[in-house]
Amino acid sequence: MGVYVARMKVHPYVPVREGEGLQDVKLPEDFCKVYPEFLPDPKPEWRNRMRERLERADMLKRRNVMEIPEFYVGSIMAVTVSDPNASGKLNRFVGICIQRGGTGLRAWFILRNVVDHQGVEILYEMYSPLIQSIDVLRLEKRLDDELLYLRDALPEYSTFSFDMEQEPLPENVEVPVNPIKVQLKPRPWHERWERKNLQGLQDLGLPERFYKRAKLLEKPWEKYDLMLEYRQAISEDEQRDIFREVHPHYQQLESSRRRIKRHRSGIKPKTT
Amino acid sequence: MAALRRIAGGVSINEVTATLRTLTINDVNNSLSRQLPSSTQARWMSRMKRRHTMPPFWLPKITRTMYPENITPENQAFVSEVIANQYSSPLKSDPWERGQWTEKVRRCGVIARKIGIYPMWKKDGTRLLTTLLQVSDNHVIKYIPPEEMATSYFNKRTGNVAGLVVGADSIDPREATKEFQSLFVESGVLPKRKVSKFVISPSAKLAPGTPLYASHFRPGDYVDILGITIDRGFQGVMKRWGFKGLPASHGVTKAHRAGGNIGGGGEKGRVWPGTKMPGHMGRNRRILRGVKIWRINTRHNVIWVSGPAVPGSVGSYVNIYDCSLPTRKINAENHPPFPTFFQDEEDIEEELYDADLHVFSDKSVTFAEK
Numbered sequence: 001m002g003v004y005v006a007r008m009k010v011h012p013y014v015p016v017r018e019g020e021g022l023q024d025v026k027l028p029e030d031f032c033k034v035y036p037e038f039l040p041d042p043k044p045e046w047r048n049r050m051r052e053r054l055e056r057a058d059m060l061k062r063r064n065v066m067e068i069p070e071f072y073v074g075s076i077m078a079v080t081v082s083d084p085n086a087s088g089k090l091n092r093f094v095g096i097c098i099q100r101g102g103t104g105l106r107a108w109f110i111l112r113n114v115v116d117h118q119g120v121e122i123l124y125e126m127y128s129p130l131i132q133s134i135d136v137l138r139l140e141k142r143l144d145d146e147l148l149y150l151r152d153a154l155p156e157y158s159t160f161s162f163d164m165e166q167e168p169l170p171e172n173v174e175v176p177v178n179p180i181k182v183q184l185k186p187r188p189w190h191e192r193w194e195r196k197n198l199q200g201l202q203d204l205g206l207p208e209r210f211y212k213r214a215k216l217l218e219k220p221w222e223k224y225d226l227m228l229e230y231r232q233a234i235s236e237d238e239q240r241d242i243f244r245e246v247h248p249h250y251q252q253l254e255s256s257r258r259r260i261k262r263h264r265s266g267i268k269p270k271t272t
Numbered sequence: 273m274a275a276l277r278r279i280a281g282g283v284s285i286n287e288v289t290a291t292l293r294t295l296t297i298n299d300v301n302n303s304l305s306r307q308l309p310s311s312t313q314a315r316w317m318s319r320m321k322r323r324h325t326m327p328p329f330w331l332p333k334i335t336r337t338m339y340p341e342n343i344t345p346e347n348q349a350f351v352s353e354v355i356a357n358q359y360s361s362p363l364k365s366d367p368w369e370r371g372q373w374t375e376k377v378r379r380c381g382v383i384a385r386k387i388g389i390y391p392m393w394k395k396d397g398t399r400l401l402t403t404l405l406q407v408s409d410n411h412v413i414k415y416i417p418p419e420e421m422a423t424s425y426f427n428k429r430t431g432n433v434a435g436l437v438v439g440a441d442s443i444d445p446r447e448a449t450k451e452f453q454s455l456f457v458e459s460g461v462l463p464k465r466k467v468s469k470f471v472i473s474p475s476a477k478l479a480p481g482t483p484l485y486a487s488h489f490r491p492g493d494y495v496d497i498l499g500i501t502i503d504r505g506f507q508g509v510m511k512r513w514g515f516k517g518l519p520a521s522h523g524v525t526k527a528h529r530a531g532g533n534i535g536g537g538g539e540k541g542r543v544w545p546g547t548k549m550p551g552h553m554g555r556n557r558r559i560l561r562g563v564k565i566w567r568i569n570t571r572h573n574v575i576w577v578s579g580p581a582v583p584g585s586v587g588s589y590v591n592i593y594d595c596s597l598p599t600r601k602i603n604a605e606n607h608p609p610f611p612t613f614f615q616d617e618e619d620i621e622e623e624l625y626d627a628d629l630h631v632f633s634d635k636s637v638t639f640a641e642k
Contacts, residue, residue, distance in 0.1 A: 046586055050572060051388030051404050058390075061632035082397070082638045089639045105390050129630045129637040130397045 015237035025247050027240045034070045035253070036100075037107030037126065038242060039234045053245065055104040060249045062127050068134055073097050074142030074178060076160055077111060079124050080132040090132060093122055094162045098147040102126075112150055114159040119151065138167045141177045143199035152189040153182045323555050332451035334463075335443075355445055359462050371475030373610040378433070378473045380612060381593040382407045382484050383440035383466055386499070389580045392566060393630045397637045402566055402576040405497075405590060410484035411461045413437040415477050416469075434474040438484065439464025440589065466589045476611040486573040487613040489565055491626040494595035497560045499583035504554035513548040558583045562597045568624045570615065 032039055038059065040052045071077055076096050083091040095111030098121070102108045107126040112119065124131060137160075150158045157180075169175075181202045184193065194204055195214040204210075222228060234242075246253070343351070371377070384405035392402045416435030442462035445453055456463050459480035478484075489495065509515045509531040517529045531550070535543050560581060567576035575592070584590060594608065602608065613620070625631050 046388065048387040048586055050406060050574070051390070054404065054569065054572070054574065055388075055390050058632045065633060066636055082636065084397075084639045089641060125391075125399070127391075127632075128397075128399065129393050129632075129634075132636050132638070 013235050013238045015241055025240075025244055027236070027243045031243055032234075032239060035246070037103055038246060039103065039239065041103045042232055042234055052104070056242070056245055059105060059127060060246065062129075063249070063253060066131065066133065068126055069136045069139075070175075071097055071100075071109070071134075071136050071139065072141045072175065073100055073145055073147055074140055075136050076138040076164065077109075078135045078137055078164075079111065079122075081124070081128075081130045082132055083130075092162070093120075094137065094160055094164060095120075095122070096147065096150070096158060096160060098150055112147075112158050113162075114155045117155070119155070119158060121151075135166060137164050139169050139175055141175055143177065143179060147200070148191070149182065149184065149189075149193050149196075149198060149201060152184045152191075152193070154185060157182045322557075323552070332455070333449050334452050334465075335447050336449045338447065351446070359445075359460070365479070368477065368479040371473075371477065371611055373604070373607045374475070375604075376473070377475055377610070378471065379476045379594055379608065379610060380412070380436045380438065380472050380478060380484070380488075381468075381470045381591050382410050382486075382488050383438055383468050384408070384486075384575065384590055384592055385440070386582055386584050386586055386588055386590060387574070388586055392576065393637070394628050395630050395637065396628075397630075400566075400578060401580045402578060403580055403582045405575045405577060405582070405592065407484065407486045407488070407573040407575065407592075408441050409464075410438055410440050411459060411464070412478045412480050412482045412484065413439045413456060413459045413461070413464070413467065414480055418474055421471075432474060433471050434477060436470045436472050436476075436478060437467060438470060439467045441465040468589075468591050470591070470593070478611055482612065482614075483616070484612055485570065485615045486568050486575050487570050487615050487620050488609065489568065489575060489592070490608060491565050491568055491624050491629070493565045493608060494562050494597070494600040495565060495577065496593045496595050497563055497577065497582050497590050498593070499558065499560075499588060499590035501554050501556050501558050501583040502585050506551065507553040508550045509548060512550060512553045515548070562595050562600055564626075566626045566629050569622065570620050570624065571622045 038056060040047060074097065076094065078092060078094045080090055080092045082089055093111060093113070095113035097109050098112045100107075100109040102125075105127045108123050109126065110121050110123050112121045114120070124134075126134075180200065182200055183202045184204065187206075192210075192214070193201060194206055194210050195217060243250075384407045387404045387406045389401055389403050391399055393399050414437040416437065418432050418434050421433055421435050439456070439461070441464060443465050445463055448463040453463050455467075461481055504511070508529050510517050510529050515531055518524045518527050518532065520528055531548070534547055534549070535541070560583060563582075564578045565575055566578060568574070582590060594602070623631075630637060
């Protein structure tokens with residue numbers, strides 16, 4: 001759609017009043033990191049509180065049937081889907097999560113692996129009823145929010161065995177950050193990685209003019225842009241009210257975060 | 273057309289007003305379209321206004337100018353109490369007889385608000401997008417008997433039809449003009465933000481004040497949805513008509529998104545009426561036919577319909593009618609509740625799903641080994 005007609009008045013969010021039969025529940029700090037799809041798309045033209053409430057109710061119903069564990073970009077996961085064309089009618093894929101997005105029932109993530117020297121990426125919709133199970137084999141984060149540069153990296157960084165075992169994490173340990181620096185193949189690449197401010201890459205070894213141009217195209221003012229941040233974020237009051245809705249099911253959601261309770265101390269994140 | 277000719281002949285202003293009051297858009301359309309040659313492709317005559325900035329002059333003004341009246345909080349509370357008392361109890365009148373369903377009967381529709389779009393899955397795993405329409409606070413405002421409906425030229429032709437005026441979404445009566453409030457005295461409901469007329473058969477009549485809910489329809493029914501499309505403003509020929517534009521390079525000067533040639537020469541060496549050019553796009557009245565209902569929530573009065581193509585943006589009003597397509601005829605075994613589903617009298621489940629739809633609380637979809 002081309003034209004933005006400035007008719008929509010974005011009103012400040014009015015939080016639900018305290019004394020309306022709701023307990024005073026505290027918003028957990030990691031709520032928007034672990035369950036990012038519960039927060040709605042901030043675009044005001046598409047927002048409607050009733051629809052968001054119905055969508056969250058449907059999401060919780062699905063989560064009651066199939067557990068969706070906590071995962072981040074950089075975690076290695078195994079997804080089993082029912083496939084009418086597969087033998088045994090089930091299809092299992094193991095891969096590293098390179099990107100995740102979507103809100104509500106459209107939440108998705110992409111798994112990448114290299115199978116028979118061929119890079120394969122599969123986008124899974126988290127709430128699709130075709131998915132039988134989602135297992136996190138290795139729960140870890142990376143230095144970047146998106147690992148799309150793995151497409152231009154050496155294949156060993158995206159190769160994971162389909163027979164990989166689940167690596168448990170102790171109960172109260174924070175999710176480890178893998179500080180690995182990935183080596184890219186020689187150019188040409190899919191994107192201009194030098195312009196993306198990525199931390200998880202080894203020195204790209206490009207001529208000086210690439211970095212000069214990248215510096216010219218930088219937008220350093222964006223980190224000071226309050227309105228940009230406001231438009232892209234959901235206010236704390238609203239997050240608290242969303243959490244109140246989710247709270248009755250929170251215990252169950254937490255138990256299905258699949259952090260295996262075996263206590264094994266001294267586990268270090270494996271590099272590749 | 274007789275009425276138009278009379279106006280052109282020179283008559284008094286009262287007669288003009290009276291005649292115009294009986295004219296409808298459909299009347300003028302029908303008269304003009306009969307003069308159009310059938311070979312031209314023009315959708316409308318260029319004189320026909322598809323969109324109006326102001327409503328017709330005979331409609332009453334809805335809201336009044338609010339002046340600062342400096343009412344004390346106690347008096348404000350008192351006025352709110354009076355309003356609540358006045359509109360709390362339904363009008364006590366003799367119940368109207370409820371008609372019986374027959375083959376050719378036309379039922380009332382509902383007014384709903386488009387509240388969003390989200391995906392659903394069928395039992396075989398296919399994904400489909402569904403639009404959520406909320407039937408918010410619908411009440412029947414007025415019944416128009418066949419004698420009154422027949423004054424319009426259009427309705428004289430289509431036989432014995434009646435009308436039902438339905439309103440959606442109440443507004444504060446303090447903000448409404450006296451004239452607008454008088455429309456709602458008969459039904460005894462709060463003044464409504466959106467008011468629509470539905471053409472029905474006389475046997476489908478409903479008493480003023482009857483509430484209409486999402487349970488008026490059932491999952492598996494097919495409906496027609498009427499709405500005003502999104503206003504896209506003045507748009508160029510590529511977005512408006514899907515032209516391919518001109519090449520980005522190879523010497524093209526300042527015309528990459530232009531329309532190119534607009535006509536030929538010879539005897540008809542002029543620009544033909546209806547030539548596709550840039551102009552205002554959107555904000556048109558469109559009817560989407562044969563849309564399937566997949567799910568209904570009777571607690572919040574929400575209907576899930578197939579597809580993301582319901583005309584209008586999120587928050588706009590649409591009218592929902594029973595489908596008029598010949599391939600979606602209803603028969604006596606599975607006709608919808610007639611004249612409507614009286615939810616205040618009968619019980620109904622909160623969530624209703626179509627047989628083919630996957631319910632989220634069900635187990636994941638699996639395929640059986642052959």
